[in-house]
Structures are given as structure tokens and as C-alpha cells.
Amino acid sequence: MLFRQLFDQDTWTYTYLIADPQTREAALVDPVIEKVERDFQLLKELGLKLKFCIETHVHADHITGTGKLRELTNCEGIVPENAQVSCASRLIKHGDVLQVGNIKIQAIATLGHTDSHMAYLVNGDRVLTGDALFIRGCGRTDFQSGDPGTLYDFVTQNLFTLPDETLVYPGHDYRGQTVSTIGEEKQWNPRFAGRTRDQFIELMNNLNLPNPKKIMEAVPANEQCGQVAIASS
Amino acid sequence: MLFRQLFDQDTWTYTYLIADPQTREAALVDPVIEKVERDFQLLKELGLKLKFCIETHVHADHITGTGKLRELTNCEGIVPENAQVSCASRLIKHGDVLQVGNIKIQAIATLGHTDSHMAYLVNGDRVLTGDALFIRGCGRTDFQSGDPGTLYDFVTQNLFTLPDETLVYPGHDYRGQTVSTIGEEKQWNPRFAGRTRDQFIELMNNLNLPNPKKIMEAVPANEQCGQVAIASS
Numbered sequence: 001m002l003f004r005q006l007f008d009q010d011t012w013t014y015t016y017l018i019a020d021p022q023t024r025e026a027a028l029v030d031p032v033i034e035k036v037e038r039d040f041q042l043l044k045e046l047g048l049k050l051k052f053c054i055e056t057h058v059h060a061d062h063i064t065g066t067g068k069l070r071e072l073t074n075c076e077g078i079v080p081e082n083a084q085v086s087c088a089s090r091l092i093k094h095g096d097v098l099q100v101g102n103i104k105i106q107a108i109a110t111l112g113h114t115d116s117h118m119a120y121l122v123n124g125d126r127v128l129t130g131d132a133l134f135i136r137g138c139g140r141t142d143f144q145s146g147d148p149g150t151l152y153d154f155v156t157q158n159l160f161t162l163p164d165e166t167l168v169y170p171g172h173d174y175r176g177q178t179v180s181t182i183g184e185e186k187q188w189n190p191r192f193a194g195r196t197r198d199q200f201i202e203l204m205n206n207l208n209l210p211n212p213k214k215i216m217e218a219v220p221a222n223e224q225c226g227q228v229a230i231a232s233s
Numbered sequence: 234m235l236f237r238q239l240f241d242q243d244t245w246t247y248t249y250l251i252a253d254p255q256t257r258e259a260a261l262v263d264p265v266i267e268k269v270e271r272d273f274q275l276l277k278e279l280g281l282k283l284k285f286c287i288e289t290h291v292h293a294d295h296i297t298g299t300g301k302l303r304e305l306t307n308c309e310g311i312v313p314e315n316a317q318v319s320c321a322s323r324l325i326k327h328g329d330v331l332q333v334g335n336i337k338i339q340a341i342a343t344l345g346h347t348d349s350h351m352a353y354l355v356n357g358d359r360v361l362t363g364d365a366l367f368i369r370g371c372g373r374t375d376f377q378s379g380d381p382g383t384l385y386d387f388v389t390q391n392l393f394t395l396p397d398e399t400l401v402y403p404g405h406d407y408r409g410q411t412v413s414t415i416g417e418e419k420q421w422n423p424r425f426a427g428r429t430r431d432q433f434i435e436l437m438n439n440l441n442l443p444n445p446k447k448i449m450e451a452v453p454a455n456e457q458c459g460q461v462a463i464a465s466s
Contacts, residue, residue: 184278
């Protein structure tokens, strides 16, 4: 498997390129609109055919690159079920498997950061956790129908039940970390380790974070697969 | 092998953690002084014993974390031969192999960015290229005894002769890329691909880059393994 982690420095966002070196089919998870040129060039250089752009959720901190990439490559745009997105090529639900060449990408429901969110288990050995689980952290739960109790339940029941050695690739990192494991996060993630559900809810309800800078433009744009931004750019 | 790429957002620097999960021995390559707390905490959480802090070269854009880490862990500080560094535990020369548990880290001379620089081949399948070779770029050659002809020779003779599938992990990236391969860089690196040695020299001599912001403090501090910064912080 060809697997590349790509970073957007402005919004601390990770995009993932997954491809089958034999069939040359590829998927991008959580592309960022400002990085479409970089990602498209990489696809060309590696001789890959983009089959899917896959979203973990409707992002509030950056605009998705899916709309632009769909225009450039004719790929499908995959969005979790229940997302307020009218333009998806396909909605995906818990347990669904996307096939990229011989690679299996399985959706895992991980609600709570938003009320529509999937993590993606890639070939059984690594999970892209979006904004549900970060390295030693987790996504906030105070807007976009976020709910801390729901996040606690999905992370502990659907992610922490994966094998300990499963690699964790998050949707963001703010400390320069790139990868962790499920075992490490169960033991060391300060949001979850040693906390009851009620303690987690209390913690999350008192973070008092400022809104993401781009929330007012990003959410409506992402509900149109980023195509609003194309029209105005 | 446990292998972690770590990022310093302020200076776009990659630090690498390499460890043997059986023996728990570990090495850090190119640690950054501002990230010592993060890296030391990660070592503790993973139950690792730091054996080596290894430098690819004397950096001009950030201060090394080696001095602080040596105080915290009693590790050895490994520096390429000919570096103007008086405090190294050991100088390393081309072909030398450092053993971290069962992992072999082999030094590869890659001069030209500075007149003392090593890349490190880890377990034969990945090479940490420091500032000699970047993803689709290379380190500058206009200060610290840099020399573009020398860089061209070492990159083409000592790095591009590795197997095409060898993973390339650079010392910096300024576009959010994390990994590449030797085959990709031979084909797509715009500094080298399709250029003669003379054309490379002409290109590098006309980049007209500003000096790194931290050069005046970083170089003298790194010649003391970062310990100047400790004294003044």
C-alpha cells in the first residue's frame, strides 16, 4: 500500500493519500482546498487515478478540496450519512467498505464531535480518526451538534476496542505529532484515560475554546463540497 | 521498529524517533530545543531509554535539543566528523553504524549543504536525509561552507544510488509533505531531475534566499550542543 500523510500548516490539518501500487487507484481523505494543487500534482507524479475523496465529517476549520478535486479528476465524493451535504456522490454508513484496488477502507461511526462523523480503518492495521480522536486529545464538542457523552461512547466503544497495535492517524495535530496507536491512546490520552463518562463530559463542557477562525465560511462551503469557494475564488 | 516523525511548526523541522520495541533502546535524530519536553514525555510514555541524540549537521535554523536531552537522559550526542562541535560524545564518519537494539543506523556522507553532514540509513529501508535532500527540493548551499557542486555529487552518488523504493524522510518540509522515495526524487525533484552538475550549481547560486531568522543564535549554540541556550534560558 502507498500511504502518505500530508499536512496543511495553516489549519494543522492532515490529509491522507491511500493508493494501491498495482492498480494505481487512489483515495484522498480530508483534502484541503488550499492544497489541491499540491495533492493533484502528487497524484500525477505517482501515476495514480483518484477514485474517492472521502470526508470524515463536515469540517468547521477548513474548506474541503473535494469539489475542486472532483472537477479535476471526476472522483466520487464520499460523505458520512446524516451529514448536511447535498452534493455527495455517495453517503457512507457504519460498516461500509470502500475498495481502492486491493485496499479496504472501512467506515466506523464515531459521532460526538459532530452528529455525523466516520473514522476509517485502512487495511485493518491503521485508523484515520478524523476529529473524533487526536494524539493525546480529541475533537471539541461545543458546536455543530457536538455532544461529549456521544463522543465518549463512540471513541471508547468503536475505537478503543480495536487492537492495541492499530496505528492512529488523526485529522489534526497541534503539537507536531504524526501517529500513535490505540494502545497508547487508551493508556495516555488525558481526555479519556482514567476518566468516567461523566468526568469526560464535565471536562469537555468547560474547555471554553474560541470558535475556529474559518467556521462561518467553512461550514456552509463544506455543505456544498467546497464548491461555494470555487465559485467565489 | 518503532518509528515516529515529529514536527516543529516554527522552523518546519522534522525530528525522528527510532526505537527497538524489544530492547526499548531509542535514538532521536535532529531534536529541537523547544520540543524537548514533548519528546522526553513521549520517551517516558513509550517506556524507552534514549541511547543516542544524532545530528545530521550543525543547524542554522533551530537550536538542537541534544544538550537538554543529554542532561535529562544521559544519552550520547552523535555529531558528523569535521563538524565544529566541541561537545560531541562521539564523531561519526561515512559508513559507521550505530546500533539501537536490533536496529542499524548507518551514516552516509552527504556534504554540500554544510561541509559536515550525514544522512542516516535506518534498517536499510528508509533514509533520513537531513538538509541534503528534501521532498522535491534540497538544502541551500550559500552559507556555512555550503557548496552546490559538492551537494550535487553527494546526493547523486550517495543517495540516488540507494534502491528506488527506499523511503526518504527529510530534515524539513515547507509544503506539508512527510515522506517520499529515492525513485520519486530521482524522477521528480526539480533541483536534480534533468539537470547537469553545472546547471544545478547555477540554479543554487541564484536562489537569493534570506538568511534563516535564527542563524546568528543557532549556529554558535549548536556548536555547543545547544548548551548555550540552556545557560541563557
